Amino acid sequence: xxxxxxxxxxxxxxxxxxxxxxxxxxxxxxxxxxxxxxxxxxxxxxxxxxxxxxxxxxxxxxxxxxxxxxxxxxxxxxxxxxxxxxxxxxxxxxxxxxxxxxxxxxxxxxxxxxxxxxxxxxxxxxxxxxxxxxxxxxxxxxxxxxxxxxxxxxxxxxxxxxxxxxxxxxxxxxxxxxxxxxxxxxxxxxxxxxxxxxxxxxxxxxxxxxxxxxxxxxxxxxxxxxxxxxxxxxxxxxxxxxxxxxxxxxxxxxxxxxxxxxxxxxxxxxxxxxxxxxxxxxxxxxxxxxxxxxxxxxxxxxxxxxxxxxxxxxxxxxxxxxxxxxxxxxxxxxxxxxxxxxxxxxxxxxxxxxxxxxxxxxxxxx
Numbered sequence: 001x002x003x004x005x006x007x008x009x010x011x012x013x014x015x016x017x018x019x020x021x022x023x024x025x026x027x028x029x030x031x032x033x034x035x036x037x038x039x040x041x042x043x044x045x046x047x048x049x050x051x052x053x054x055x056x057x058x059x060x061x062x063x064x065x066x067x068x069x070x071x072x073x074x075x076x077x078x079x080x081x082x083x084x085x086x087x088x089x090x091x092x093x094x095x096x097x098x099x100x101x102x103x104x105x106x107x108x109x110x111x112x113x114x115x116x117x118x119x120x121x122x123x124x125x126x127x128x129x130x131x132x133x134x135x136x137x138x139x140x141x142x143x144x145x146x147x148x149x150x151x152x153x154x155x156x157x158x159x160x161x162x163x164x165x166x167x168x169x170x171x172x173x174x175x176x177x178x179x180x181x182x183x184x185x186x187x188x189x190x191x192x193x194x195x196x197x198x199x200x201x202x203x204x205x206x207x208x209x210x211x212x213x214x215x216x217x218x219x220x221x222x223x224x225x226x227x228x229x230x231x232x233x234x235x236x237x238x239x240x241x242x243x244x245x246x247x248x249x250x251x252x253x254x255x256x257x258x259x260x261x262x263x264x265x266x267x268x269x270x271x272x273x274x275x276x277x278x279x280x281x282x283x284x285x286x287x288x289x290x291x292x293x294x295x296x297x298x299x300x301x302x303x304x305x306x307x308x309x310x311x312x313x314x315x316x317x318x319x320x321x322x323x324x325x326x327x328x329x330x331x332x333x334x335x336x337x338x339x340x341x342x343x344x345x346x347x348x349x350x351x352x353x354x355x356x357x358x359x360x361x362x363x364x365x366x
Contacts, residue, residue: 082145
C-alpha cells in the first residue's frame, strides 16, 4: 500500500509529460513590436502604401498608418459568439485599381437562430468601407460557438478560397456536400461560382465547395512556387493537420483522424481509409494552430521556403522545415510570446505575427 501514491504520481507525471509539446526552441530569433495594444488580431493585410488593415475579433477594423491606429467605419453588424466574430481580411489581387477588400466574419443574417460564417467584399477609401457585398453565407445559422473557420486566400488565377469549420456538428456537416460547414470553398472574386468547381454539376451539392471532410481550418496560404493552396486545421485532442487542398477530395473528418475526444475516448478507430486524403503532417499533442505563411524572401537566410504556423495552445511560432513533401523538423520561434493568431509576410519581406493581447510583431533573426 505504501507504493500506491508514488505509482499514481508517476502515472500523472507520465500523462502530463505526454501532453507537452516536444519541439525544440530556436533562440536565434527575436521580435520588434510594430502595432501594440491589440486584443485578438484575427487577421491583417498590407495596403500598397505600407499601412495595415487589422481585424479585431470583437468586431473592429483598424488601419495602422504612420504609427497611428484608426478605426474604420462601414462594417455590418458582426455576430460575436465563442470563436466567431470578425475574422480574416485580404485584398483583391488588383486592389490598386478596384480598392476591393475581402472579409470573413460571423453574421446572424439568414435562416435560423445564431450565426454562421460569411464572406463579403467592400471598397475601402478615405478610412471608410462602402459597397458592402455578401459573396457567400453559410446556412443554416447555429447558436454553437465553435468552428467558424475562416481564412481567405486568392490563388494565382484570381479565385478566392475560404474555409468554414464544421460548426461543432461533426457527424452531419463535414461529409455531406449538400450541407455547408466543414469545407474549403472556391468562388470568383465577384461571388459567382466557377463552373470548373468539382461539384458544380451536382444538382444537390453546394456548388462552391472545393473540398470536404474538414474540422476547423484556421490557416490557409498559397505555396509560393507550386501555387497550391495549403491549409491547417484544428484536430480534437491530437490530430491537428496540414493539408494540400485538391479539387473534390475528402479529407476524412471525422471518419479518420489522428486525434481523440477531449475526454480521451475514441470517436473513430481508423486513421486512414480508401478515398480519403492523408494529411501532409499532423500534431499530437495538438498545438491549436492559427495563421499560416511561407517564408518567401531573403530576409531570413536558409529559413527561406520554411512554413510558419502559429500555436495558440503553446504560444509560439512553429517553423516547419520541409523536404520532399514532408515536415522533417519543427522549431519554436518567439517561444512564449503569447497566443499566435495570424501570420503574414509583409511587402518588405519580413514576417509579421499577430499575437493576442500584445499586437503585431516583426520576426527578426539574430
